[in-house]
Amino acid sequence: MSPVATVKTLKIDGRDVSGRQEETILDVARQNGIFIPRLCEMDGLSDVGACRLCLVEIKGQNKLLPACVTVVEEGMEVTTGSERLNNYRRMILELLFTERNHVCSVCVSNGHCEMQMLAQRLGITHVHFPYRYPKEEVDASHERFVIDHNRCILCTRCLRVCDEIEGAHTWDIMGRGIDAKVITDLNESWGTSETCTSCGKCVQVCPTGALFEKGRSVAEMMKRRQFLPYLTMMREENE
Amino acid sequence: MSKKKIATVWLDGCSGCHMSFLDMDERLLALAGAADLVYSPLVDAKEFPPDVDVTLVEGAVSSEEDLRKINMIRERTKILVSLGDCAVTANVPGMRNPFGTKAVYDRAYRENVTFDPGVPDQVVPALLPTSRPVHEFVKVDIYIPGCPPSADNIYYAVTELLEGRTPDLTLKTRFGS
Numbered sequence: 001m002s003p004v005a006t007v008k009t010l011k012i013d014g015r016d017v018s019g020r021q022e023e024t025i026l027d028v029a030r031q032n033g034i035f036i037p038r039l040c041e042m043d044g045l046s047d048v049g050a051c052r053l054c055l056v057e058i059k060g061q062n063k064l065l066p067a068c069v070t071v072v073e074e075g076m077e078v079t080t081g082s083e084r085l086n087n088y089r090r091m092i093l094e095l096l097f098t099e100r101n102h103v104c105s106v107c108v109s110n111g112h113c114e115m116q117m118l119a120q121r122l123g124i125t126h127v128h129f130p131y132r133y134p135k136e137e138v139d140a141s142h143e144r145f146v147i148d149h150n151r152c153i154l155c156t157r158c159l160r161v162c163d164e165i166e167g168a169h170t171w172d173i174m175g176r177g178i179d180a181k182v183i184t185d186l187n188e189s190w191g192t193s194e195t196c197t198s199c200g201k202c203v204q205v206c207p208t209g210a211l212f213e214k215g216r217s218v219a220e221m222m223k224r225r226q227f228l229p230y231l232t233m234m235r236e237e238n239e
Numbered sequence: 240m241s242k243k244k245i246a247t248v249w250l251d252g253c254s255g256c257h258m259s260f261l262d263m264d265e266r267l268l269a270l271a272g273a274a275d276l277v278y279s280p281l282v283d284a285k286e287f288p289p290d291v292d293v294t295l296v297e298g299a300v301s302s303e304e305d306l307r308k309i310n311m312i313r314e315r316t317k318i319l320v321s322l323g324d325c326a327v328t329a330n331v332p333g334m335r336n337p338f339g340t341k342a343v344y345d346r347a348y349r350e351n352v353t354f355d356p357g358v359p360d361q362v363v364p365a366l367l368p369t370s371r372p373v374h375e376f377v378k379v380d381i382y383i384p385g386c387p388p389s390a391d392n393i394y395y396a397v398t399e400l401l402e403g404r405t406p407d408l409t410l411k412t413r414f415g416s
């Protein structure tokens with residue numbers, strides 16, 4: 001972090017706010033208690049702009065920009081919750097529901113899932129697109145954890161925490177588009193992974209019920225996220 | 240004003256949504272004052288009447304019989320309500336979808352059967368290739384997600400509809416709850 005931080009002032013939803021020059025719109029919104037939906041972004045991990053739920057409008061620009069990877073600029077005027085934005089967000093989220101198999105009623109994360117909560121917050125009562133019902137795998141070979149691809153939304157939080165925080169880089173993405181999936185090592189079973197330290201960080205940051213601890217039944221998987229800002233802070237202090 | 244007519248139907252669901260409906264307890268009496276339950280698994284009517292005001296549908300559309308019923312009901316109903324996650328998303332009945340009907344038939348009528356295994360060709364209606372939400376087949380007017388939706392939410396939705404208003408359930412219930 002540079003010793004002299006330049007401060008930018010801008011407007012978010014008509015409110016005057018300010019942020020340091022390297023901060024994103026999402027960072028500054030969060031500091032000011034302004035809610036912007038997001039599923040891939042996580043405080044403490046690098047930003048990838050994968051889910052597009054954080055799209056915002058910026059005055060003078062036609063394009064919608066993802067708030068998690070757009071840094072603040074002097075004089076910016078940002079709108080976070082217009083009807084147009086929320087329509088797009090609902091569409092994106094509905095497509096996520098159709099892409100794999102989300103059966104909330106029997107899900108380990110029922111009641112604690114970021115995707116489920118966001119759907120409710122955005123007022124989704126049903127999905128307008130036809131469901132795909134693809135056949136997806138479940139890998140329960142790890143002695144403590146399970147990956148259920150039916151519930152994975154490819155946010156890549158698991159990849160990032162494993163690589164950037166744990167330093168193991170067990171996770172990767174294989175395939176493109178609709179065929180993309182997260183894999184452990186070279187698409188080997190998680191249980192025989194030689195890189196995984198079994199730290200469980202990936203499980204804790206996963207926004208859905210895709211990653212969970214064995215022995216958890218329906219609605220029992222609550223994720224603990226507090227470690228992440230703490231670890232990041234300790235690192236920054238040591239730098 | 241003549242009394243409104245309500246109906247409830249049970250497609251591919253576990254009857255949990257109907258249990259939740261019964262859970263309205265003494266409020267059922269209040270409802271009975273405002274409307275007649277003209278067709279339901281809970282009452283003894285054989286034919287679905289031609290002019291129902293509000294029909295609550297539990298369950299996904301999974302068989303040829305479900306499909307025939309829902310088309311007929313849609314024609315005879317002013318306001319069609321998808322009640323519960325099975326009707327809204329296919330939910331648990333939809334969990335067979337990735338595997339195909341053959342696997343389902345084999346499991347139910349061959350692998351677990353000792354006497355005369357084989358798929359029945361009478362009485363049991365044929366399965367559709369996938370079990371799907373009601374609104375993928377007919378127009379649905381109101382959605383009440385939840386597995387099952389609470390009695391409070393059902394009561395709220397039905398009373399609003401009987402009063403001629405559109406219930407807003409968005410913050411009251413969600414998928415899975």
Ligand code: SF4
Nearest residue numbers: 102104107113208209
């Ligand atoms: S991961 Fe979330 S959205 Fe998907 S089934 Fe589980 S609770 Fe529902």
Ligand code: SF4
Nearest residue numbers: 162196197199200202
């Ligand atoms: S448990 Fe830890 S090391 Fe293993 S995959 Fe998850 S984050 Fe990586």
Ligand code: SF4
Nearest residue numbers: 152153155156158206
């Ligand atoms: S397993 Fe979880 S954290 Fe990893 S990409 Fe899928 S949803 Fe995201």
Ligand code: FES
Nearest residue numbers: 038049051052068
């Ligand atoms: S939170 Fe910005 S793209 Fe996912």
